[in-house]
Amino acid sequence: MTSEAPISSGDLHDLTVTALAKQLREGKVSAVEAAQHFLARAKSNAALGAFLNINEAATLQQAQAADARIAAGTAGQLEGVPIAHKDIFVTKDFPTTAGSKMLEGYRSPFDATVVSRLASQGAVTLGKLNCDEFAMGSGNENSAYMPALNPWDTTRIPGGSSGGSAVAVAARLAPAVTGTDTGGSIRQPSSFCGITGIKPTYGRASRYGMVAFASSLDQAGPMARTAEDCALLLSAMCGPDLDRDSTSLDIPAEDYSLRLNDSIEGLRIGLPKEFFGEGLSADVRKAIDAALKEYEKLGAKLVEISLPRTELSIPVYYIIAPAEASSNLSRFDGVKFGHRAEQYTDLLDMYKKTRAQGFGDEVKRRIMIGTYVLSHGYYDAYYLQAQKIRRMIADDFQQAFTQCDVIAGPVAPTVAWKLGAKSDPLANYLADIFTLPSSLAGLPGMSVPAGLGDGGMPVGLQLIGNYMQESRLLNAAHRLQQATDFHLRQPSASTLVS
Amino acid sequence: MLTQLNGFFDIVEQMRAVDTSGLEPLAHPVAVIQDITLRLREDAVSEPNQRDLNQQSAPAVERGLFLVPKVIE
Numbered sequence: 421m422t423s424e425a426p427i428s429s430g431d432l433h434d435l436t437v438t439a440l441a442k443q444l445r446e447g448k449v450s451a452v453e454a455a456q457h458f459l460a461r462a463k464s465n466a467a468l469g470a471f472l473n474i475n476e477a478a479t480l481q482q483a484q485a486a487d488a489r490i491a492a493g494t495a496g497q498l499e500g501v502p503i504a505h506k507d508i509f510v511t512k513d514f515p516t517t518a519g520s521k522m523l524e525g526y527r528s529p530f531d532a533t534v535v536s537r538l539a540s541q542g543a544v545t546l547g548k549l550n551c552d553e554f555a556m557g558s559g560n561e562n563s564a565y566m567p568a569l570n571p572w573d574t575t576r577i578p579g580g581s582s583g584g585s586a587v588a589v590a591a592r593l594a595p596a597v598t599g600t601d602t603g604g605s606i607r608q609p610s611s612f613c614g615i616t617g618i619k620p621t622y623g624r625a626s627r628y629g630m631v632a633f634a635s636s637l638d639q640a641g642p643m644a645r646t647a648e649d650c651a652l653l654l655s656a657m658c659g660p661d662l663d664r665d666s667t668s669l670d671i672p673a674e675d676y677s678l679r680l681n682d683s684i685e686g687l688r689i690g691l692p693k694e695f696f697g698e699g700l701s702a703d704v705r706k707a708i709d710a711a712l713k714e715y716e717k718l719g720a721k722l723v724e725i726s727l728p729r730t731e732l733s734i735p736v737y738y739i740i741a742p743a744e745a746s747s748n749l750s751r752f753d754g755v756k757f758g759h760r761a762e763q764y765t766d767l768l769d770m771y772k773k774t775r776a777q778g779f780g781d782e783v784k785r786r787i788m789i790g791t792y793v794l795s796h797g798y799y800d801a802y803y804l805q806a807q808k809i810r811r812m813i814a815d816d817f818q819q820a821f822t823q824c825d826v827i828a829g830p831v832a833p834t835v836a837w838k839l840g841a842k843s844d845p846l847a848n849y850l851a852d853i854f855t856l857p858s859s860l861a862g863l864p865g866m867s868v869p870a871g872l873g874d875g876g877m878p879v880g881l882q883l884i885g886n887y888m889q890e891s892r893l894l895n896a897a898h899r900l901q902q903a904t905d906f907h908l909r910q911p912s913a914s915t916l917v918s
Numbered sequence: 919m920l921t922q923l924n925g926f927f928d929i930v931e932q933m934r935a936v937d938t939s940g941l942e943p944l945a946h947p948v949a950v951i952q953d954i955t956l957r958l959r960e961d962a963v964s965e966p967n968q969r970d971l972n973q974q975s976a977p978a979v980e981r982g983l984f985l986v987p988k989v990i991e
Contacts, residue, residue, distance in 0.1 A: 525975070526975045527974055527975050529968055529971035529972050529974070621948065622946070622947045622948060623946070623948055636945055636946065636947070662957060662959075663959055663964065666956050666957055667946055667954075667956075669948065731932075732932065732933060732936065734929060735929050735930040735932060735933040736933060738926065738929075738930070739930065739933070754977055755976075755977070755984055755986055756973075756976055756984055757975040757976055757977075758975065758977070759977070760977035760978070764987065766987050766988075766989075767986055767987045767989050770986070770987055781919070784919075785919065785922065785923065785926075788923065789923065789926060801934060802930070804943050805933060805934065805936070805938060806933065807943030807944055807945065808938035808941040808942070808943050808944070809933060809936055809938060810943070810944045810947075811941055811942065811943065811944035811950065812936075812938070812941065814944060814947055814950040815950065818950060818951070844922070844925075845922055845926075846922065846925050846926060846929065849926075849929075850929075860947070861947055861950070862946075862947025862948055862950075863947075887948055887950075887951055
């Protein structure tokens with residue numbers, strides 16, 4: 421692999437996944453060289469807080485195996501491409517913490533399906549990425565280890581809960597990463613860090629090996645710099661996993677790259693009027709409007725639609741998600757894995773102290789809310805009522821999709837805020853308003869860079885599709901990225917160590 | 919934290935006023951467009967026995983058993 425390498429390894433991090441995979445297949449750079457380059461970048465930029473764990477020996481071993489497959493002519497689509505995983509996905513070769521002290525040092529005996537699917541296409545695991553504890557949060561400030569910093573302005577949050585994931589891609593510490601999205605946790609940090617991310621239809625990516633937060637909402641997805649890269653990764657990640665995830669859809673895997681270049685002439689883009697009301701800040705609105713103008717130039721038609729229960733999605737989500745979380749997190753009792761208190765008097769005391777010490781405040785709040793709304797006497801009024809309104813919200817989308825092919829709007833009402841600016845948890849919940857409705861409906865959604873707002877911070881355009889319409893979303897995003905350079909902008913080098 | 923929890927239930931109030939009579943709760947979102955039945959699989963052993971690996975992250979293990987404080991006198 422040493423002969424005629426036209427690409428200097430100094431440029432590797434500027435390549436897209438698509439370009440890097442090609443260089444690797446053609447032997448212009450080796451998987452080991454690529455892994456070493458990104459490991460060095462990840463280490464020299466440790467101050468950004470993107471990574472929770474790096475294991476050079478494990479990464480290099482995977483890279484050597486990738487090089488052997490390239491040499492043998494059995495390379496997969498992603499052979500040798502280093503990909504870092506949100507620390508919600510369990511991995512054999514790396515510890516998994518879910519951003520919590522509860523799982524400090526935990527080692528899974530198996531890999532999550534998404535991790536093994538990517539590995540089967542040759543991806544090399546670069547490490548594990550910081551996130552809000554158990555994926556609960558929208559600023560990465562709920563990580564039990566450290567906050568992650570937005571590389572566009574390190575006094576600001578990168579978004580969450582997949583905050584470390586977004587930082588790693590924006591700062592080019594990894595060509596692409598995985599994230600998970602329960603109420604916006606792929607789309608919002610993608611928006612805040614100026615990258616491209618997609619959450620597929622609920623049930624499309626296996627949840628096996630994802631540390632469970634809210635099981636009827638959790639979905640995995642890729643985050644990268646371009647829609648083309650997301651299509652490549654999503655194709656590898658998605659597909660039926662019928663024996664291991666009871667909610668996995670029995671629909672064959674799909675190549676999401678096939679329709680990227682389709683014309684979007686005549687595409688009807690629905691703009692929910694509730695997404696453009698007074699809650700939307702002027703700078704975000706301006707960037708979104710400019711992106712929509714580009715779509716008109718490409719031949720798309722903008723139509724006004726209504727999602728009348730947009731505001732209701734906040735209480736509905738914050739009933740359903742904590743209810744499911746309170747049930748899922750009951751497994752953390754200090755017996756079979758994870759933290760156990762050192763001092764206790766009896767079994768009950770051990771449970772209490774273990775959970776009081778192991779969980780952070782936001783996780784405790786949600787467990788308490790969830791336990792309360794599921795309790796006898798309140799179940800019908802809260803949980804069941806929320807699930808009924810959830811059906812109304814999903815029906816509203818089906819009504820909207822009779823008038824349009826995709827829905828577009830902002831991902832979040834503002835650009836990324838300053839660290840510590842939203843210490844009130846309610847303020848965080850309210851900022852999720854534009855991502856929650858499609859999460860509740862289980863629809864695919866993505867964030868596509870759409871220029872800059874206040875403080876020179878990135879703004880993301882949200883695209884929402886009907887069930888199983890990931891191809892159409894990626895097509896619409898790719899066409900925008902062919903015509904504009906929003907996705908090529910990157911944080912000033914001053915915040916980064918090369 | 920009590921104030922925060924009470925503040926939370928204030929925003930939940932708007933939800934209680936919605937008329938949802940006759941509506942079925944939605945558990946699997948894709949059930950909006952197609953029938954979703956939860957699958958059952960054969961009750962057969964599908965995983966290898968890897969007791970040591972499964973217990974490697976346990977706080978207290980002895981002779982392959984998980985240890986907890988004494989619960990029966």
